[in-house]
Amino acid sequence: MRYINKKLTIENISVENIAKKYGTPTYCYSYDRLKENINNFKKNFKSFSPLICFAIKSNTNTNLIRVIKKFGLGADVVSMGELMMAVKAGINPKKIVFSGVGKTFEEINYAINKNILLINAESESEIKQIEKIAKSKNKRVQIGIRLNPNTDAKTLSQISTGKKENKFGVNNKTFIKLVNFCKRSKNIYLKCLSVHIGSQILDFKPYEKMLKEISKILEKVDHKFEFIDLGGGMGISYDTGQKKLNYNKYSKAIKKFLKNYKSKIIFEPGRSIIGNTGTLICKITYIKKNGKKDFIILDAAMNDLMRPALYGAVHKILPSIKSGKISKRPYEFVGPICESTDKFTTLNNFQELKEKDFIVMCDVGAYGMSLSSNYNLRPKPVELLIKGSKIKIIKKRQKLKDFI
Numbered sequence: 001m002r003y004i005n006k007k008l009t010i011e012n013i014s015v016e017n018i019a020k021k022y023g024t025p026t027y028c029y030s031y032d033r034l035k036e037n038i039n040n041f042k043k044n045f046k047s048f049s050p051l052i053c054f055a056i057k058s059n060t061n062t063n064l065i066r067v068i069k070k071f072g073l074g075a076d077v078v079s080m081g082e083l084m085m086a087v088k089a090g091i092n093p094k095k096i097v098f099s100g101v102g103k104t105f106e107e108i109n110y111a112i113n114k115n116i117l118l119i120n121a122e123s124e125s126e127i128k129q130i131e132k133i134a135k136s137k138n139k140r141v142q143i144g145i146r147l148n149p150n151t152d153a154k155t156l157s158q159i160s161t162g163k164k165e166n167k168f169g170v171n172n173k174t175f176i177k178l179v180n181f182c183k184r185s186k187n188i189y190l191k192c193l194s195v196h197i198g199s200q201i202l203d204f205k206p207y208e209k210m211l212k213e214i215s216k217i218l219e220k221v222d223h224k225f226e227f228i229d230l231g232g233g234m235g236i237s238y239d240t241g242q243k244k245l246n247y248n249k250y251s252k253a254i255k256k257f258l259k260n261y262k263s264k265i266i267f268e269p270g271r272s273i274i275g276n277t278g279t280l281i282c283k284i285t286y287i288k289k290n291g292k293k294d295f296i297i298l299d300a301a302m303n304d305l306m307r308p309a310l311y312g313a314v315h316k317i318l319p320s321i322k323s324g325k326i327s328k329r330p331y332e333f334v335g336p337i338c339e340s341t342d343k344f345t346t347l348n349n350f351q352e353l354k355e356k357d358f359i360v361m362c363d364v365g366a367y368g369m370s371l372s373s374n375y376n377l378r379p380k381p382v383e384l385l386i387k388g389s390k391i392k393i394i395k396k397r398q399k400l401k402d403f404i
């Protein structure tokens, strides 16, 4: 995204033109940015060519998953729906891993029928359930066990998953017990040790600590893991000047780890692949002066973009046309929903805005549309894929008649 003659443009198309043609609120994704992210990700870890499984939960749009598949990525799924979507988008089941603490009988059954690469189990009960289903089908199923490495990811507590108080994975003691159980099983192949310590991680040190914890446990168990699945979590910069994850250091730490353990590395990135490819175009419905600040009331709300209300996340906001005139009053950007948390951010010294102007919320490609809902019976936005001067509708705007 950049300003050309003061007009904000995505690839070669101005935000104004998109908004006028497709209405608002509208999710737009940049094809070029997606391609660049995937290539960069591959480049960062090319010395050990990992299997990169895109975390479908971050964005479930079939067309985007198809593009991601085209660049050779697999998928990390956490439900039957996501698994079906990954398969529908053409991802080879041998590149699909299934994570999650509560996989049901139906989900495990479906995953086994699809012969996916790995079911990453998270408890003793789940492993027993997998074994039972595999036995009934006379099959031997490839699984991973998710270790909870008790590592602080130094990210928001709500998206931290690797500490012992979190529901994810199993502790060292249980891990060792389960490895021994799997080794005795005729219906299970224990192929993988998996971890995922959290999301939006910007400091490389938690990853280093996580690798140390994995090494410790590998020394204790007498088992060769074909795969080590390190999960996702690589953070992106949501604000200019925000700290960036040092991929070089992370990659070096993994290479060092691989000197002792010759396994194939799997990653499950979501945000780092799709996060900065997406923007949400919104229109200002009203501006309400209130004491010392102005409420900028948008036509997008927390149902369209949940992250600010859910985690206090802040997305950068840009005007669709740069005027250079700065407002003297603080702006509070809010949606029309009947909740006080339906608020995006408050900004000082923002460009002067007026009703009917368009603004853009940046970096909403991950956990934007996938977390959206129909709260207040609001239809979900249209999704567009921009490639150069071409626009493709990759998901139609919902209509009220779809649910009334």
Ligand code: LLP
Binding pocket: 055, 058, 076, 099, 100, 159, 196, 198, 199, 200, 231, 232, 233, 234, 268, 269, 270, 271, 272, 307, 311, 366, 367, 371
């Ligand atoms: N693998 C597993 C097992 C996960 O639970 C997740 C994310 C990922 C991979 C992908 O993580 P990523 O690379 O995207 O950070 N809704 C929150 C994020 C929740 C992440 C949940 N798990 C947000 O909007 O920030």
